[in-house]
Amino acid sequence: MDPLPLSALNDHLYCERRAHLKFVDGLRGTNEHTLLGDLAHEAVDTPGYEHRAGWELLRALPLFSDTLGLSGKADLVEVRRDPADATHIAAARPVEYKKGPSRRWSNDQVQLCAQALCLEEMFGLRIESGLIFHAASAKRDEVVFDAQLRSLTLATLDALRATLARAAAPAAVLTPRCDGCSLRPACLPEAAALPSRRARLFEPREY
Ligand code: SF4
DSSP states (O other): OOOEETHHHHHHHHOHHHHHHHHTSOOOOOOHHHHHHHHHHGGGSSOEEEEETTEEEEEEEEEEETTTTEEEEEEEEEEEEETTEEEEEEEEEEEEEESSOOOSOSHHHHHHHHHHHHHHHHHTSOOOEEEEEETTTTEEEEEEOOHHHHHHHHHHHHHHHHHHTSSSOOOOOOOGGGGGOTTHHHHOHHHHTHHHHHHHHTSOOOO
16 A cells, blocks of 8 residues: 555645545646745755754654555654663654644644654654644644544545545535635636536526
């Protein structure tokens, strides 16, 4: 089984059709949101490490989970080593960089939780929380990996696999999220809304 990219979970929660278009049909798109996202990631995309406030900072750390069939890269992982054995990681927390302010949607939290599940398997430890850094507000929000978020993450992974196994992409549904979707020019969600509009055009008029 080929591992799925961690970012596909985020895409799937944003829009199932988007996940299919990207990871089955291979479509890519660029808009102002993806460009700003790239800028927010610029500082953390070069592998490396440094120390800050007692934490060792590992940038662009490759992640994987054989159990879940996931792989990807963490923007940043903060780790503390065991003072008695520097080869042993005693604590870790993933940090994800996002271009915008805090959002009510859970897709970023699920992606971060999936990173934590990978780290738990890689380092053999339990990770209680991580951080999302919002470039627009320069704020770090703590995300607690409680039972509810863990179970939503695993359910999303199952749903993602089911979506990607479909021969055709799910139908487009025009929603406000389409405004921020880089695949909109290829997806054409307006076309999906067309039949109902056409039906209204040809409704008999009363005189
Ligand atoms: S344009 Fe809308 S329906 Fe199409 S992939 Fe993007 S979010 Fe989904």
